[in-house]
Amino acid sequence: MELQEIKAAIPEYGLRQGADWLYSPEPFKLTKREARMVKSLGHPLAQFQKASDNIYQRSAMGRLPKWISGVLDAGKPEWMVQHQQQVGMREVVPRVIRPDLILTEDGFALTELDSVPGGMGITTWLSQMYSDAGFEIFGGRDGVPQGFRSLMPDGGRILVSEESADYRPEMEWLAQQVGNDIFVETAETATSSEADTYRFFEWFDWENISHAKDLAGMLNLTSPCKPHLEEKLWLALLWTPALQGLxxxxxxxxxxxRVKDVVPFGWMMDPQELPPHAALPSLGVHSWNEVKKFSQTERRLVVKISGFSELAWGSKSVQIGHDMPRDEWASAIETAVSQFNTQPWVMQEYHAGRIVEHPYYDPESGELRMMKGRVRLCPYYFVDGKGQTSLGGTLATIVPADKKKIHGMKDGILLPCVVEE
Structure with a gap:
């Protein structure tokens, strides 16, 4: 596609406030193996979320160790904790699942599992545009709108908060693609309703949402008021030795x-002192004080806030061990461990992204150039009313190879995907 064609296709009111990205003449190409892996991952991830909720609920009831639910509830208001433990909420799970998958030399590394994802409007626009230009888009031209329609077959509404206002243009545009019975409302003033409702606000922002407690009680709200499921702690609990049998x-x-194949090994950053003969799993050291002293080669580790914070999204809290001085690394470990009881942090192994080459248009001259970069794939999975999981589309973000954090940025390329022939 030509740059002029792409720019001419941008919706009148744009898709994302204050954001821009690089454009490419062609989608990102997946191998057949990669496409199979992405397409088949949705159901195992949905089962992982159901299993996580099962573990949480049993822990809250005292049928499993209480420390599990305790750490997942840390820092949350009591009303929210009680709400997600109600009997009527036990079978309610997110119906939109979007993992962040870093493309590696031998597969993928899942760094986050998002139940309130942005990017659906942008993914739809890109998929439609490249499809209309003759490309066979992975997930289909209208896979995301069709998946979103499965959430609210009889119409409904999307609640967007002021905190998420930058995403409102793309959600309004997406609503138009889904159908004229889907409306966007402001979350701060929205009230509970019998209409199916998609939540595009974060629970940590609940005090700014006038009717947050009423909205939380809606069984037809997706994603539901289960903030424990939005904690990255689950990616560490997956590897906790004491929970393997569970x-x-x-x-x-x-x-x-399948889930373990893509989730890097992780740790809860719990300051509790270990017995003299014990060690932190896989790290081979006895305490976080020893982790502070790791050499640069030993620090191929990532530290980040688990959730329930304005710093828990957009890579805002992400700190990459081998990319920072030792004193800053030690400070990051100290901060994370000290906040465990109110704002838990997690640590994961760092998996480097594979270097790829992809063409893009220079934003100043319009000339075609080649980027050497790393790729994050964001597949959007939708769970319909019968519990069936389907892939709606996949957004690829390519950033220059010297960037360790991969997220939407002005020097990144945003693309839909195709599958190699």
Whole structure:
């Protein structure tokens, strides 16, 4: 596609306030193996979320160790904790699932599992535009609108908060693509309703949402008021040695293995002192004080806030160990450990993204150039009313190879995907 064609296709009111990105003449190409892996990952991830909720609820009821629900509830208001433990909420799970998948040399590394994702409007616009130009888009031209329609077959509304206002243009545009019975409302003033409702606000922002408690009680709200499921802690609990038998109990073996194949090893940053003979799993050291002293080669680790914070999204809290001085690394570990009881942090192994080459248009001259970069794939999975999971589309973000954090930025390319022939 020519740059002029792309710019001419941009919706009148834009798609994202204050954001821009680089454009490319062609989508990002997945191998057939990569496409199979992405397409088949949705169901295991949905089962992982159901299993996580099962573990949380049993812990809250005292049928499993209380420390599990305790750490997941840290820092949250009591009303929210009580709400997500109600009997009527036990079978309610998110119906939109979007993992962040870093494309690596041998597959993918899942760094986040988002139940309130942005980017659906942009993914739809890109998919439609490149499809109309003759490309066979992975997930289809209208996969995202069709998936979104499955959330509210009889119409409904999208609640967008002021905190998420930059995303409002793309959500309004997406609503138009889904149908004229889908409306966008301001979350701060919205009231509970019998209409199916998509939540595009974060629970940490609840005090600014006038009727947050009423909205939380809606069973037809997706994603539901289950903030524990939005904690990255689950990516660490997946690897906790004491819970391995439990995970095998609550998930089918092949589903559990599929999830473990993509989730890097992780740790809760719990300051509790270990017995003298014990060690932090996989790290081979006895305490976080020893982790502070790791050499640069030992610090191929990532530290980030688990959730329930304005710093928990957009890579705002992400700190990459081997990309920072030792004193800053030590300070990051100290901060994370000290906040465990109110704002838990997690640590994950760092998996480097594979270097790819992809063409893009220079934003100043319009000339075609080639970027050497790393790729993040964001597939959008939708769970319909019958519990069936389907892939709606996949957004690829390519950033220059010297960038360790991959997220939407002005020097990144945003693309839909195709599959190699």
């Amino acid at each position: 995970w095998q109990e609550v998930m089918r073996g092949k589903h559990l293995q």
